[in-house]
Amino acid sequence: MNKIYSSAILLSLLMLSCKKETPPSPKPLEIPIVQVLQQDVKLESEFTGQTYGQSDIQINPRVDGVIQSLNFKEGGLVTKGQLLYTIDPLPFQTKVSEAEGKLAEMQARLAKTKSDYEMMEPLAKMNAISQREFIGAKAAYNASKASIDAASANVKNAKIELSYSNITAPISGLIGISKVRVGDYVRPGPASVLNTVSDLGDVRVRFTMSEQEFLRIFREMSQKNSQLRGEAKSISILLSDGTPYPETGKISFADRQIDPATGAVTFEAAFANPQQLIRPGQYVKIHVVTDIYKNALIIPQRSVIEMQGITQVYVLGANNKVEMKEVKLGPAFKDSYIVIDGLAANDKIALGGTSQLKSGNVVTPQIKEWTPGKAIN
DSSP, rough: OOEEEEEEEHHHHHHHHHHHHHHOOOOOOEEEEEEEEEEEEEEEEEEEEEEEEEEEEEEEOOSOOEEEEEEEETSEOOTTTOOEEEEHHHHHHHHHHHHHHHHHHHHHHHHHHHHHHHHHHHHTTTTOOOOHHHHHHHHHHHHHHHHHHHHHHHHHHHHHHHHHHHEEOOEEEEEEESSSOOOOOEETTTTOOOEEEEEEEEEEEEEEEEEHHHHHHHHHHHHHOTTTTHHHHHHEEEEETSOOEEEEEEEEEEOSSOOTTTTEEEEEEEEEEEEEOOTTTOOOEEEEEEEEEEEEEEEEGGGOOTTTEEEEEEEGGGGGBBEEEEEEEEEEEETTTEESSSSSTTTTOOOOOTTTOOOTTTTTEEEEEOOOSSOOO
């Protein structure tokens, strides 16, 4: 009896252990899935540029002397013709007085020589005086007239020099910090710069492009019906804090030559500056459209797996099964890639991010909407 009871217990234990060894079926991986997008893509190249005013006019003294006053607010707006600096005018006023005195002397001499000439003229006709005396009177009169012209020119020049002691704004615009103060002695010359006035209604941005890039773009734009022809002339910039500047600019010109020292050509673009946000001397990032892909296929960079120089993606197939597929990639676009070969429009691919995903796995797809340049939630 005990032997039969022991056998029954042993059989029950074996049956229980068999039930415990049966594992549950694994749950499919939850994988984020995105769709391959098809759209026109404009590729931009980035260059570093420097800003200039539409007109940056240096203010130089035209006479030497001591600065007597500054008549503007540094860093403020000035209008054309506004008085900016005065140079001590006393030496130039003295020159004007001296020149006017000399002119008055010449005028008195002219009056006397004219009177002498007019008095001798009838006497000469009657032979009452010698021809030598008459010719001498006529010569003195003509010399006095010439002296008047020279003295008048001296007065004019002295007054011009006096006017140069008042330095006015050549254009309307924003003036910088003065390089001289009251009491400083200044003199004419290209090295003697008092200040600079910039017209900031429009601004100029200069940047350089490599010879190879220039040749590629030039050849593309030279083709008949080139879509790049209009796009490459319109450019955008990023400010130093990374924010985009709201105005779009246009290429103004390219330099006549390629710099042999750097192998680059200089371009200049013009931008409207209604808020005067851009000041001369800033460094900005310039974006120029340098290529256009029509109906391009694009995928997120996060979906690409690169192994030994081969680029692949997991493609979602029938019955939610994923298969690894090799793809040929083109250039990057924002946070995505342009696909040259290997995928079709509306294909669905895994976003990646887990080493557990293998080719042939059945997954639970989590469809994600995405836009190039925006984070995928």
